[in-house]
Amino acid sequence: MHKIISLAISLILFPIVNLDNFIYHIVTTPAEDSRYGVTINYHCAFPKSCIEYTTANDKEFKEAKTVSPQVELWSTRGIEKTSTTSTFYTKERYVCHVTLTSLKPNTQYIYRIIANAQISEVKSFKTASGKEKWNFVAFTDFQHYNNAVTHPLIQNMEEKFNPPLAICSGDMVDVAGFEQSWNWLLDNKVFSDIIFAASPGDHEFWADAINGKYPQYTEPHTYNHLFRFPQNGAKSSLNSSYYFYYNNVLFISLDMNNSNISKGERFNDQVEWFQKTLDHLRGTYRYIVVYEHKSIFGSSIIDSAVGKNIRPQWYPVFQKYNVDLVLSGHDHIYSRTYQLDGNQKSAKKKRGTYYLDMGSSGDKRRALDRSLTDEDTLHAKVIDLKGEKLSFAANIEVTKKEMKVSVYNQYMQLVDSFTIKAKR
Numbered sequence: 023m024h025k026i027i028s029l030a031i032s033l034i035l036f037p038i039v040n041l042d043n044f045i046y047h048i049v050t051t052p053a054e055d056s057r058y059g060v061t062i063n064y065h066c067a068f069p070k071s072c073i074e075y076t077t078a079n080d081k082e083f084k085e086a087k088t089v090s091p092q093v094e095l096w097s098t099r100g101i102e103k104t105s106t107t108s109t110f111y112t113k114e115r116y117v118c119h120v121t122l123t124s125l126k127p128n129t130q131y132i133y134r135i136i137a138n139a140q141i142s143e144v145k146s147f148k149t150a151s152g153k154e155k156w157n158f159v160a161f162t163d164f165q166h167y168n169n170a171v172t173h174p175l176i177q178n179m180e181e182k183f184n185p186p187l188a189i190c191s192g193d194m195v196d197v198a199g200f201e202q203s204w205n206w207l208l209d210n211k212v213f214s215d216i217i218f219a220a221s222p223g224d225h226e227f228w229a230d231a232i233n234g235k236y237p238q239y240t241e242p243h244t245y246n247h248l249f250r251f252p253q254n255g256a257k258s259s260l261n262s263s264y265y266f267y268y269n270n271v272l273f274i275s276l277d278m279n280n281s282n283i284s285k286g287e288r289f290n291d292q293v294e295w296f297q298k299t300l301d302h303l304r305g306t307y308r309y310i311v312v313y314e315h316k317s318i319f320g321s322s323i324i325d326s327a328v329g330k331n332i333r334p335q336w337y338p339v340f341q342k343y344n345v346d347l348v349l350s351g352h353d354h355i356y357s358r359t360y361q362l363d364g365n366q367k368s369a370k371k372k373r374g375t376y377y378l379d380m381g382s383s384g385d386k387r388r389a390l391d392r393s394l395t396d397e398d399t400l401h402a403k404v405i406d407l408k409g410e411k412l413s414f415a416a417n418i419e420v421t422k423k424e425m426k427v428s429v430y431n432q433y434m435q436l437v438d439s440f441t442i443k444a445k446r
């Protein structure tokens with residue numbers, strides 16, 4: 023009963039918008055350089071639509087510019103292992119995206135979408151200032167459809183910290199092929215005023231149920247048709263691996279593939295791409311923040327293939343490039359390492375990487391295996407989410423000298439904080 027009441031309250035406070043479903047799944051994603059661009063994504067029932075955008079003080083859209091999106095008529099018909107009952111299958115739609123360019127830095131913009139005399143609600147975003155002092159918020163594993171925690175948690179983080187950018191390290195929904203879960207997550211006012219960037223989790227590869235089973239896609243099909251990210255990633259995982267700048271931070275998304283795969287071509291390609299990219303971009307950023315789904319240094323790794331294959335492949339790469347922070351999820355247990363140089367506690371202030379697995383920004387939680395954490399020399403903090411029914415999100419304050427990470431639970435109590443000193 024308690025769950026039903028809290029769901030009813032969350033629906034009243036955070037109504038799902040666009041019930042008519044003509045223009046829906048509207049999301050603002052980053053362009054490669056957030057000072058001058060963003061990408062606007064949406065699905066539309068009509069082939070012709072346009073986007074009007076202007077600065078936030080032009081509330082009547084009198085000086086708005088109008089742009090047309092790139093359009094793809096799409097459904098999951100013909101896609102491997104897909105469910106024939108999902109609305110992604112039964113309802114063809116026009117998948118639209120447009121990258122706005124030549125925007126003014128440090129400016130609040132508003133936009134709306136017009137199609138067949140329908141006008142969407144007004145959304146907004148703020149371009150990067152180019153300054154060194156700013157903040158962003160991070161989440162992981164929203165996951166369970168209709169959970170009562172996720173939207174209030176995002177709302178509280180936005181109200182308290184007013185971030186221009188939110189990151190999610192995957193498992194945004196539990197079953198990516200089930201469209202209602204995306205309606206629940208994205209068609210909500212908490213996504214109205216923020217630039218959103220995400221890496222795919224293994225659940226972004228889950229097709230909808232077929233005969234009670236959940237087959238896995240080999241590509242994150244629905245993720246790729248909801249979010250257009252910069253097309254600068256590894257060839258075999260274009261759109262799910264990518265990078266972008268927001269001020270002095272270089273953000274890098276990695277694709278850790280579906281639940282059954284932890285090695286192979288996609289991983290190897292991304293290692294190569296990561297190194298080439300960072301060699302090429304050297305000197306253009308102060309911090310590197312990686313977000314990827316599977317926790318390379320989880321406290322009690324629930325997915326043994328991660329420890330066996332992904333950990334040894336990736337920690338030397340992060341060590342080589344002195345990555346500052348790796349955000350992840352997957353284990354549904356909170357764990358945060360010390361600064362690690364390779365796979366050991368760092369002895370030098372300016373060497374090493376913090377690995378932050380926030381566990382859950384929804385209500386899927388796993389119990390902690392304390393027999394593993396007793397011997398633990400890598401983790402500064404491990405928290406059992408399940409026992410306490412906790413969900414987490416982080417605010418990261420960036421300055422020229424340091425990044426301060428503050429982790430909050432859904433009651434907005436501070437549960438952990440640590441500071442990453444600038445290395446460059």
Ligand SMILES: [Fe+2]
Pocket residue numbers: 163165193223225351352353354
């Ligand atoms: Fe998850």
